[in-house]
Amino acid sequence: MKCPYCGHPDTRVIDSRPAEDNNSIRRRRSCDECGKRFTTYEKVETIPLIVIKKDNNREQFDRAKIELGVLRACYKRPVSAEQIKKTVDEIELDVINREDKEIPSSKVGEIVMEKLRELDPVAYVRFASVYREFKDVNTFMEELKKFLK
């Protein structure tokens, strides 16, 4: 995206979030040349985010699925609905912020784990155990130890 101030071709995206109408993405950009900042709006329809699944099938990124996974991981944990919503928002933004139109499901899983790690240790380990399909207790304990360090 060209800088509207100096015409420099290289600008960086510093922040992306859904715009109020929810049909576009608002991006804050910063020019590497003059340092000025500006905002662009991009239509969501032109950038559908596709998740590449393990079997190589593609499906559209679905926030509801992420929410369900986080809810399950936080079952009976001292995590408020507000915290869950905030975590899902952060995960969604993180995924949207990537400029790639396709993201492997493994990458999405890692992002979820990263956020859960900050949220609640038990929720994190629960999600990780399902996600990484721990074959036995030892793998599970190793993961737990890594986390406790």
Ligand SMILES: [Zn+2]
């Ligand atoms: Zn500039």
